[in-house]
Amino acid sequence: MPTIKEIATMASVSRSTVSRVLNDSGYVSDEARKRVEQVIKETGYMPSVQAKALRTKKTKVIGVIVPTIRTETSSRLVAGMDYILAEAGYQVLLATTNQEREKELEFLQLLQTRQVDGIIFAATNVEPTLIEKINCLSIPITVIGQEIDGVPNVLYDDYHAAKDLTQLLISKGHKRIGFIGVNEKDRAVGYLRKKAFLEMMKRASLNVETGWVQEGIFDIHSGYVATEKMLAYSKQLPTAIFAVTDRLAIGAMQFLKQHNYRVPDDIAVVGIGASEISEHLTPALTTVDYQYEQAGRQAAMLLIQQLNVKESVTKKIVLDYRLLDRDSV
Amino acid sequence: MPTIKEIATMASVSRSTVSRVLNDSGYVSDEARKRVEQVIKETGYMPSVQAKALRTKKTKVIGVIVPTIRTETSSRLVAGMDYILAEAGYQVLLATTNQEREKELEFLQLLQTRQVDGIIFAATNVEPTLIEKINCLSIPITVIGQEIDGVPNVLYDDYHAAKDLTQLLISKGHKRIGFIGVNEKDRAVGYLRKKAFLEMMKRASLNVETGWVQEGIFDIHSGYVATEKMLAYSKQLPTAIFAVTDRLAIGAMQFLKQHNYRVPDDIAVVGIGASEISEHLTPALTTVDYQYEQAGRQAAMLLIQQLNVKESVTKKIVLDYRLLDRDSV
DNA sequence: AAACGGTGTGGTATCGATACCACAAATTGT
DNA sequence: ACAATTTGTGGTATCGATACCACACCGTTT
Structure with missing residues (x-):
């Protein structure tokens, strides 16, 4: 790859002029411009990004x-x-x-x-x-x-999305709703979604058993495990499960199916994220699309x-x- | 951010010496090195990547x-x-x-x-x-x-993987096997996997109806559509479907479930890719893990x-x- | 005719680092 | 004691571009 200097020599102009042609800045005569462009085309010259970056800081x-x-x-x-x-x-x-x-x-x-x-x-x-x-x-x-x-x-809008989703479950008649969250250090996914859920339940005067609130990480399997625990530790079984991500919801659905709970008839499941697979599950998962x-x-x-x-x-x-x-x- | 020149001045050495310390090359006295390191630590200096790249070409x-x-x-x-x-x-x-x-x-x-x-x-x-x-x-x-x-x-190893997968279907007694591929311009996924499939079928003296061979793109829905077409254009229904990717297989399974075919009892499905979801489907998808x-x-x-x-x-x-x-x- | 502003071009400094050479000082060998 | 290394350091050129200034050449204006 030639350098700007060589291009300049070949086109019988100075480096400055070549630079002006390249950046379309300052005055350049048509004639000079043509000569330079010709040489650039012939040689396939491309300016060094490194050098340019050093000089321009971009x-x-x-x-x-x-x-x-x-x-x-x-x-x-x-x-x-x-x-x-x-x-x-x-x-x-x-x-x-x-x-x-x-x-x-x-x-x-x-x-x-x-x-x-x-x-x-x-x-x-x-x-x-x-x-x-x-x-x-x-x-x-x-x-x-x-x-x-x-x-x-x-x-x-984690807070309102989670609220809406909880409201949806409540409006469909669910009174006992389980929750699978993640670590609350993650303010958005862990803290806000949980907060919204609990607030909506409280507002609707619905009790939340401690066993109904479980925590997973971010993979499918942890949703499976969380559901297993939830059902094991519940005095009364929930009729719906709110999982804070689709993957957790998928894990939950998998556990439920394998243990002969019908979704949604026995236990409903919702997630958040609108993963590609969510609409191809059976049943198709109710979720929130954040349009990532x-x-x-x-x-x-x-x-x-x-x-x-x-x-x-x-x-x-x-x-x-x-x-x-x-x-x- | 200071430059190497300033570091040199501050440490009362030349730029060369600073460079030697930075790159741990050449001779530097302990005393000089210490002074330089001290100044670097104090200033939080980090060499300019741009300048370095320009000079070293790395x-x-x-x-x-x-x-x-x-x-x-x-x-x-x-x-x-x-x-x-x-x-x-x-x-x-x-x-x-x-x-x-x-x-x-x-x-x-x-x-x-x-x-x-x-x-x-x-x-x-x-x-x-x-x-x-x-x-x-x-x-x-x-x-x-x-x-x-x-x-x-x-x-x-697209060729052998597809062969093994076909062989698996055949060994489980399937004689009528459908195929969902992709454009053959994609030599690996489109051409080789199809070739392997057809060769194995031929070797086992199994006929492949033209309606059994469909083509999708790379998304789930096209697997759904391909399956729909396959079943519509078959004289005899296949008992198994070989999809060249998991997503196509998922689309196929979705169509089959929605139209009350049992998987695998009525029609078996296999894919390739071992997507995360594949093991969490019901039934869990038989596939090939390429360990991407x-x-x-x-x-x-x-x-x-x-x-x-x-x-x-x-x-x-x-x-x-x-x-x-x-x-x- | 002198002054002036718009064009067009080249020269030089600079961005911030490393490469390489020259040379001094310290150490070694004979 | 003197040459030959080894060790330590600085100076200068260079990587390949742009920024900025100086200057020459025009045609207008006063």
């Missing part, structure tokens, strides 16, 4: 931090981001934390020294040190899925907006959700 | 080209790669092609000008122009999932190997697969 790369890329949620998020970012000429540099807190910090640092133009961060645990780090970051950032003050956020790809797009757009205006915006976007009332209730 | 970034990041297959692949690459100090720059051929070429070019240290390419269509481009690339590359001569490959994460790891390891020896290896790794004989047959 890399056209966006760092994306996600807990994992294996789950449908994350991969859809990233797909959505990538769609918008690619359109705007950016590429995605991926960083996966595997839920480890030190790694979140580490990657924020790493991406900064890599001089990415911006960061999109799908956080899980939001603790003070992390927030502090984010706030003193010199790069535009957008946080998705967890609320952090002072930075642009794209948020799911859309969320990724929004986050990317919000970031690009910041990059363009060059001053930190602190907008919050609360995403819409759709209740998918299907056959499992 | 970016510590690996470009990964995949058709999409939304599917379980791809996301697992990438997760596997990321695991190994992160361990070796590389980061992943993502490029998704959405199956568009021009984009595959475009990204190969783009990644090259970005001076990534290596490329991992999960190709789909392998046509001459692409192969040519790959062969004249100046960067180490590893291709995964499709066989291309002259470059290191990580391959699934493992595949991603292998590809990453193969690439790193090339980077280390600095000469192009042309090794081929054919991955092992596991037949998961579950309840859908």
Whole structure:
């Protein structure tokens, strides 16, 4: 690959002129421009991204931090981001934390020294040190899925979605409803969804047995186990189970089917997430669609907006959700 | 962030000495080293990746080209790669092609000008122009999932896996077996799996009605539709369906259940891919586990190997697969 | 005719690091 | 004691681009 210097020599102009042609900046005579373009075409020259980045401090790369890329949620998020970012000429540099807190910090640092133009961060645990780090970051950032003050956020409306879903169960006549959650350190998925559930039950004056509240992690099997425990420890069996993710719901349904409970006739099940499989289950799972790809797009757009205006915006976007009332209730 | 020059001044040494400390190369007195390290610690200095890359031509970034990041297959692949690459100090720059051929070429070019240290390419269509481009690339590359001569490959054993799976169906007494494939331009998934199926049927002297052979794309719904067509156009109904991916198999099962065919009693179903959900379906899907994460790891390891020896290896790794004989047959 | 503003071009400094060489000082060998 | 290493350090060139300024050349304006 030739350098700009060689192109300049070949076209009998200075490097400056070649640069002007490349960036379409400043004055260049038609004649000079043509000569340069000709040489560029002949040689297939492409300017060195490294050199350009060093000089201009712009890399056209966006760092994306996600807990994992294996789950449908994350991969859809990233797909959505990538769609918008690619359109705007950016590429995605991926960083996966595997839920480890030190790694979140580490990657924020790493991406900064890599001089990415911006960061999109799908956080899980939001603790003070992390927030502090984010706030003193010199790069535009957008946080998705967890609320952090002072930075642009794209948020799911976990609270209201969970409320609506609980209300749906109640309105269909369920009075005994079990709950499968996750660790409450995850404020959005763990804390807010549970809070909404409990509040709605209280408002409807419905009792929640302690055995009805179980906790899983993020995989299908833990939904299975949680359901097993729930049924074992209940004085009275619940008639419905609210699982905070589709995978947990799928695990629950699997356990129920295998133990000859009919869904939804004996026990109804709902999830959150609208995973691809959810509508192909029998019965089709009632769930909430957060439209993760859309969320990724929004986050990317919000970031690009910041990059363009060059001053930190602190907008919050609360995403819409759709209740998918299907056959499992 | 200070520069190496400032660190040098602060530690009363030259930039060269700081560089030597940073890279642990050449001779540096203990005393000088200590002073430099002290200043680095105090300032929190981190060398500019851009400048380093410009000088050394190494970016510590690996470009990964995949058709999409939304599917379980791809996301697992990438997760596997990321695991190994992160361990070796590389980061992943993502490029998704959405199956568009021009984009595959475009990204190969783009990644090259970005001076990534290596490329991992999960190709789909392998046509001459692409192969040519790959062969004249100046960067180490590893291709995964499709066989291309002259470059290191990580391959699934599509042919034998499909044969084994067909054999399994035959050995369980099935004589009328339907097939749901994908476009044969995809040599691995479309062509090889079909070839293996047809050969095994022929070898067992089993007839394959034309209506029994259907084609879908890569989503669940197309498996549903293909099954619908298959049953509509069959003179005699098949007793088993071989779908070349799990998603197609899931679509098939969904259609069958909804139309009151029992799986596997009336019609058995098998897939390929061992998607997470496959074991949680009722009945649990018989499928082939390609261990995509493992595949991603292998590809990453193969690439790193090339980077280390600095000469192009042309090794081929054919991955092992596991037949998961579950309840859908 | 002098002054002026718009065009077009080249030269030089710079971004922040490493490579490489020159050279001084310390150590070793004979 | 002197040459030959080994060790330690700094200076300069370079990677490949852009930023910015200086200047030359025009045609207008006063």
